[in-house]
Amino acid sequence: MIKILSSKQIKDVDIYTIANEPIKSIDLMERAATNLFYKLINVHGYKKYFLLAGPGNNGGDAVALFRMLIESEIQASLIVLNETDNFSEDCLLNIQRLKEKNIEFLCCKTFFDFPKIDEESIIIDGIFGSGLNKPIKGFYANVIEHINKLPNHKIAIDIPSGLFSDNNRNNHGAIIIANETYTLQIPKLAFFFAENSKYVGDLSIVDIGLHPKAIELAETKYFLTEPNDINNLYIPRPKHTHKGNFGHTLVVAGNDGKYGAMVLCASACLRSGAGLVSVLTNNKGELVLNSSIPEAMTISNLSNLTHDDMKRFTSIGIGPGIGVSNESEALLLNIIKNYDNTMVLDADALNLIAKNRDILEFIPKESVLTPHVGEFDRLFGKCNDTLERIEKASEFCKTHNMLLILKGKNSAVIDKQGCVHFNNTGNQGMSTAGSGDVLTGIISGLLSVGYKPKYAAMLGVWLHGKAGDKALDKESYESLIATDIIKQLGSAFKTIRLKQHE
The missing domain is CATH 3.40.50.10260 (YjeF N-terminal domain)
Structure with a gap:
C-alpha cells in the first residue's frame, strides 16, 4: 500500500x-x-x-x-x-x-x-x-x-x-x-x-x-491500494474441491419493477466464486431468475426460518431493489436478527436504516455497508465535502466495528480501525444503473469463498473497477452498462493470476 x-x-x-x-x-x-x-x-x-x-x-x-x-x-x-x-x-x-x-x-x-x-x-x-x-x-x-x-x-x-x-x-x-x-x-x-x-x-x-x-x-490512516496489494490478497482456487468449499450466499434483492437488481447481484456473486447462491424472491422473481440465471436457487419465504436455519449461509448480500416499505423493513430486521456472519448492505437496506437507525444495533459485526454519496448523506446527515464524509465514516466504523465503502471515482474502503484505503481502478462509464448491485454481489461472493471482510471489500472494489476498465475495450463511457462489468470479471481475476506468475 x-x-x-x-x-x-x-x-x-x-x-x-x-x-x-x-x-x-x-x-x-x-x-x-x-x-x-x-x-x-x-x-x-x-x-x-x-x-x-x-x-x-x-x-x-x-x-x-x-x-x-x-x-x-x-x-x-x-x-x-x-x-x-x-x-x-x-x-x-x-x-x-x-x-x-x-x-x-x-x-x-x-x-x-x-x-x-x-x-x-x-x-x-x-x-x-x-x-x-x-x-x-x-x-x-x-x-x-x-x-x-x-x-x-x-x-x-x-x-x-x-x-x-x-x-x-x-x-x-x-x-x-x-x-x-x-x-x-x-x-x-x-x-x-x-x-x-x-x-x-x-x-x-x-x-x-x-x-x-x-x-x-x-x-497515517490513509492509503492507496496498489496492484501488488491485490495480488497478495488473492486466494488461488485449489484443484481438488467441490462447490461446498466455496460457501453459500443468500441474495436478498429485487422486487416488483426491480428484478433486474436481483439478477445483477446474484450473477456477480456467482461470477466472483461463490459455490452456491440462493435468492430470496417472490413467484414473479422466481420466473425471472430461472430464465436468466439457472445456476442460482430461489427461496420464497424466510419468515419461518430459525437462527439455526440461517447458519447455512456463509454470507448475505441485501438491499438492491427491495424497496423501503414496512414489509421490506420487517424482512431486513428478521434477517439481521437471525444471522451472525458478515453481511453486505446496500441500496434500500441503507435507506431503511436511515429511516430507522435502531436497526444498526442488530447488524452483525464486520458487516460491510456500501453507500454512494446520496445514501451516505441520508445515513449520516448532509456533508459539505468528501473529507467530512470520510471523517464521519471512519468514526462510525471504529465505533460500530463495521466496514464501509464510500463509492465513487476513488472508492474508499474504511476498515473497522477507521483506516481508509482508496481504490484506483474504475472509470466514469461505471456511473450507470446497476453498477452498485454488481459490487454488492462481488463482495458477497468473496465473503462466501472465505475472504476476511476487509480483504473482500478491498478486492471486491478493485475487481469491480478493473472489470469496468476491461469493459472499455469494447464499450465507451456512454455505452457501458452493469452487465458489461459482470462479463469482464473473469478477465479481472485473470489479471491478478497473471501478476502472481510473473
Whole structure:
C-alpha cells in the first residue's frame, strides 16, 4: 500500500532523506526533475513545452526540468513568476544554472508582462507545491485563471498550483485545472476527493527516491491500494474441491419493477466464486431468475426460518431493489436478527436504516455497508465535502466495528480501525444503473469463498473497477452498462493470476 501523508509529513520525509541518505537538497531536486523528465518524455515525447515556475521549490523543480529539456534539444520555454524576487534557495540555484549555461528564459512580475503561449505547447505547472496553505489571490490568481482558459494540455508538477494537499474546505483561491498531475512519490489526500477531480486530472506517481525508512516511520490512516496489494490478497482456487468449499450466499434483492437488481447481484456473486447462491424472491422473481440465471436457487419465504436455519449461509448480500416499505423493513430486521456472519448492505437496506437507525444495533459485526454519496448523506446527515464524509465514516466504523465503502471515482474502503484505503481502478462509464448491485454481489461472493471482510471489500472494489476498465475495450463511457462489468470479471481475476506468475 502507498501511504498518503500530510504536507507536513512530506516535508519531514524530505528532511529525513536529505539527512540520512545523505543528499544535498539541490541534488534531491535534481533527481526529482530527472525522473519528471523521463516520465514526461515517455508519455508525450519530443513536443513543445511551456513551463511556469513559481518562487519556491516547486518552481525549482520546473526550472531544473526546463534545463533538461533544453539540453536534450527539445523545444521549451520557461517563465519565472515572482512579484518580490523572494526565491527559495534551491530555486535560485537552478535559475543561476540557467544563466551560467546562457539558457534564455522570461521573468514576469505583473500579469501585464505575461506572454502569449503557443496553442501547441504543453503547459507544465510548477507555480506552487504541496506546502501551500493560503488561497491564491492577486497576480498569481490572474495567471492561473488565464492558464485555465487556454485550450493547451496542462500537466501539474506534484500538485495543481492552488490546491491544498489535505483540507480545501476554506480554499476559495485560484487552482490550476490540470489534465495530468505527476506527483512526487507521495500522493496527496486531496487527490482522492470528488470535488478536486477536475483539478488533478489523470494522476501519475513519480518515484524520486525518498528514503524508505522515513516513509515507513510516518503514521497515517490513509492509503492507496496498489496492484501488488491485490495480488497478495488473492486466494488461488485449489484443484481438488467441490462447490461446498466455496460457501453459500443468500441474495436478498429485487422486487416488483426491480428484478433486474436481483439478477445483477446474484450473477456477480456467482461470477466472483461463490459455490452456491440462493435468492430470496417472490413467484414473479422466481420466473425471472430461472430464465436468466439457472445456476442460482430461489427461496420464497424466510419468515419461518430459525437462527439455526440461517447458519447455512456463509454470507448475505441485501438491499438492491427491495424497496423501503414496512414489509421490506420487517424482512431486513428478521434477517439481521437471525444471522451472525458478515453481511453486505446496500441500496434500500441503507435507506431503511436511515429511516430507522435502531436497526444498526442488530447488524452483525464486520458487516460491510456500501453507500454512494446520496445514501451516505441520508445515513449520516448532509456533508459539505468528501473529507467530512470520510471523517464521519471512519468514526462510525471504529465505533460500530463495521466496514464501509464510500463509492465513487476513488472508492474508499474504511476498515473497522477507521483506516481508509482508496481504490484506483474504475472509470466514469461505471456511473450507470446497476453498477452498485454488481459490487454488492462481488463482495458477497468473496465473503462466501472465505475472504476476511476487509480483504473482500478491498478486492471486491478493485475487481469491480478493473472489470469496468476491461469493459472499455469494447464499450465507451456512454455505452457501458452493469452487465458489461459482470462479463469482464473473469478477465479481472485473470489479471491478478497473471501478476502472481510473473
